Amino acid sequence: MSIKNIKEEILKSKKIGLSFHTSPDGDAIGSVLSLLKALRRIGKEAYIISRDVIPDNLSFLSLSEEIDGNTLEPDSNTDLVIVMDCGNVERISANLDKYSGKIINIDHHLSNEEYGFINYVDPTAAATAEISYLLIKELGIDFNKKTPLEIDIAKAIYTSLITDTGSFRHSNVTKRTHIIASELIELGIDNSKIHSNLFDNRDFNKIKLMGYVLSNLELALENKVAVMQIPKNILEEFDLVNSDTSDIISIGLGIKGVEVALLLKDSEKGIKISLRSKSDVDVRKVAECYGGGGHTKAAGALQKDVDLECAKSNLLKALKEEMKL
Numbered sequence: 001m002s003i004k005n006i007k008e009e010i011l012k013s014k015k016i017g018l019s020f021h022t023s024p025d026g027d028a029i030g031s032v033l034s035l036l037k038a039l040r041r042i043g044k045e046a047y048i049i050s051r052d053v054i055p056d057n058l059s060f061l062s063l064s065e066e067i068d069g070n071t072l073e074p075d076s077n078t079d080l081v082i083v084m085d086c087g088n089v090e091r092i093s094a095n096l097d098k099y100s101g102k103i104i105n106i107d108h109h110l111s112n113e114e115y116g117f118i119n120y121v122d123p124t125a126a127a128t129a130e131i132s133y134l135l136i137k138e139l140g141i142d143f144n145k146k147t148p149l150e151i152d153i154a155k156a157i158y159t160s161l162i163t164d165t166g167s168f169r170h171s172n173v174t175k176r177t178h179i180i181a182s183e184l185i186e187l188g189i190d191n192s193k194i195h196s197n198l199f200d201n202r203d204f205n206k207i208k209l210m211g212y213v214l215s216n217l218e219l220a221l222e223n224k225v226a227v228m229q230i231p232k233n234i235l236e237e238f239d240l241v242n243s244d245t246s247d248i249i250s251i252g253l254g255i256k257g258v259e260v261a262l263l264l265k266d267s268e269k270g271i272k273i274s275l276r277s278k279s280d281v282d283v284r285k286v287a288e289c290y291g292g293g294g295h296t297k298a299a300g301a302l303q304k305d306v307d308l309e310c311a312k313s314n315l316l317k318a319l320k321e322e323m324k325l
């Protein structure tokens, strides 16, 4: 399926709902908000379906206030739902049980389950917003115009690129990523300000939590794996039970000699696992052992009905095999 097919479906539809994966990150949100703006520009009735609320550090984006957690399922008359940056149906931040219209699935996760009527999955895209950008251009938005509309769209896409590439340092970055980024900067976005909004904006308690995690950091499997853990009582102590902690994991990966970083977080639903790799260890395969997924260098999963200790030993066992140690 091509971008043109998606455009045709959009033009045919009357009312469009947009959604993404639960606990949406910068890419999920940037992809959806940029497309939302473009759809309204071309006169389409479009809205956000999300059980999640916009994270604080992304609330500088235009239309972000519409991600308020109040629209959980498609409104009546919705004939198209576009889901972005979400690999499987269970992870969609929307309840589509009663919805019988069309779904378009736009994503870059290799593990995507192709649950849509149209599936546009490009694992070579560093961020789903790369696809969003191509689609928005196809819809006729002229970025040379440089009005506030194009700049707002550009900001959202740039945010996605930065957050999904670790500020252009991960191996998923391609020539196209930089070409798109350069076009967005050409438009006049303040790239340094966007970076600051995203990363120099942390809650004091979050930094204290990082301190806790770092002082309990361990190395395993010939010192090639950094293991970090967040027990539930610590999250409660810092009042961070529902906050995003995925950024903590990159600190573990910064250790000399470490190839894989693991973060285990005790949550209501079970032990949430994040995995990052800076070598050729495919952490997605390990996440898949526990029903998770993601990318080869960044993946996640959930282990139910186990405690932190047990989840950790399960994971290290699977990693040991994958790393052939």
Ligand SMILES: [Mn+2]
Pocket: 027, 028, 085, 108, 126, 127, 128, 164
């Ligand atoms: Mn993404």
